[in-house]
Amino acid sequence: MKRIGLLGCGAIGTQIALAIDTGKIPGVLTHIYDNSKYAATELASKLNNKPLIVENSHLLSSNPIDIIVEAASQDAVKDVALSVLQNKRDLMIMSVGALLDESIYDVLSDACNHFKKTIYLPSGAIAGLDGLKSVKDELESVSITTTKHPRSLKGAKFFETSDINLDAIDSSTIIFEGTAKEAVSMFPANINVAALLSLCGIGSEKTIVKIIADPNTDKNTHHIEAKGKFGKMTFTIENFPDPNNPKTSRLAILSAIETLRKYCSDDIQIGT
Numbered sequence: 001m002k003r004i005g006l007l008g009c010g011a012i013g014t015q016i017a018l019a020i021d022t023g024k025i026p027g028v029l030t031h032i033y034d035n036s037k038y039a040a041t042e043l044a045s046k047l048n049n050k051p052l053i054v055e056n057s058h059l060l061s062s063n064p065i066d067i068i069v070e071a072a073s074q075d076a077v078k079d080v081a082l083s084v085l086q087n088k089r090d091l092m093i094m095s096v097g098a099l100l101d102e103s104i105y106d107v108l109s110d111a112c113n114h115f116k117k118t119i120y121l122p123s124g125a126i127a128g129l130d131g132l133k134s135v136k137d138e139l140e141s142v143s144i145t146t147t148k149h150p151r152s153l154k155g156a157k158f159f160e161t162s163d164i165n166l167d168a169i170d171s172s173t174i175i176f177e178g179t180a181k182e183a184v185s186m187f188p189a190n191i192n193v194a195a196l197l198s199l200c201g202i203g204s205e206k207t208i209v210k211i212i213a214d215p216n217t218d219k220n221t222h223h224i225e226a227k228g229k230f231g232k233m234t235f236t237i238e239n240f241p242d243p244n245n246p247k248t249s250r251l252a253i254l255s256a257i258e259t260l261r262k263y264c265s266d267d268i269q270i271g272t
C-alpha cells in the first residue's frame, strides 16, 4: 500500500484524510502537518488510523513515504516542493498557482526528471483539461470567468489595494479582469484553476481571467472558453462550495480524492 503524507489539514486535506481512512483511497496516511497545530490535531481525532503529526513540513518527506499531498497554500509549495522531490517522493499539488512562477516551474520540472519522481496536478474545481491538453498546439485563445459569492472572495490580496468593498456589493459585479498570472497573484486562494488552464494551454500571460462577485449566487461557477484551429470548447462548471471553506468547491476535493485514488490503485485508467 502506498504511504501518504499530508501537508494542510483544512477543507481539502480533511476530506482526503477521511477518504483514506474509510478505504476509498487504498493507501495509508502516515504523517500530517499543518501550520495550525489545532487543525492537525482536530483532523487526527476524526481518524481511526491515527497518523503522526510532525513538527514541520520538511519532516513529512524525510519519513519513508511515497507521496506528499499538498493542500495548504502557494507558500507551502514554494517552501517544500523541491525538497520533497530531492527526498525522492512524489508530490500532488492543489495550490497550483505557485507553479506560474517560471523559475519554480523549471526547477521542479528538472527535479522530477533528475530524481525520476512525478508531480500530480488534479483538475481541481474545473473540468475539460483532458480536451484542452489534446488541442494545445492549435489553441488561439483561452478565457475563464469565475463567479463567486462575495464571502468566497474575502481576504484576497487584491482588496489590500482596491477600493472595492465586498460587503457593499448588492448585484453581480465584475471585480477583476486581467491575465491568469495577475489573477493568481491577487487571488491566491481563489483562482488556482486559472493556473491549471494556463499550464495546459497557452500560458499565464495569454489566458484571460474575469472574476465576478455575485451576492445572489450560492455556487462557485467557472465558465471556460477555448478557441483555435480545432474549433471551440466551452465548459461551465457550477460548483457547490465546501461548507467549511466557501472559497473551495466540492469538485476540487473530489478531484483530489480521485487523483490520489488512481495513484494508489493498479487499475484501468480512463481519459486523456
Ligand SMILES: NC(=O)C1=CN([C@@H]2O[C@H](COP(=O)(O)OP(=O)(O)OC[C@H]3O[C@@H](n4cnc5c(N)ncnc54)[C@H](OP(=O)(O)O)[C@@H]3O)[C@@H](O)[C@H]2O)C=CC1
Residues within 6 Å of the ligand: 007, 008, 009, 010, 011, 012, 013, 033, 034, 035, 036, 039, 057, 071, 072, 073, 074, 075, 076, 077, 079, 094, 095, 096, 122, 123, 124, 125, 126, 188, 189, 190, 192, 193, 245, 247, 248, 249, 252
Ligand atoms: N486546484 C484547485 O482547483 C483548487 C485549489 N485550492 C487550493 O488548495 C489549497 C487548500 O485548500 P483548502 O483545503 O480549501 O484550504 P483551507 O484554508 O481550508 O486549508 C488549508 C490549511 O493549510 C494550512 N496552511 C497554509 N499554509 C501552510 C503552510 N505553509 N504550511 C503548513 N500549513 C499551511 C492552513 O493553516 P492557516 O489557515 O493557519 O494558514 C489551513 O489549515 C489552497 O491553497 C487553495 O487555494 C482550492 C480549491 C481549488
Ligand SMILES: O=C([O-])CC(=O)C(=O)O
Residues within 6 Å of the ligand: 124, 125, 188, 189, 190, 191, 192, 193, 194, 220, 239, 247, 248, 249, 250, 252
Ligand atoms: O474551488 C474553486 O472553485 C476554485 C478555487 O478556489 C481555486 O481555483 O483556487
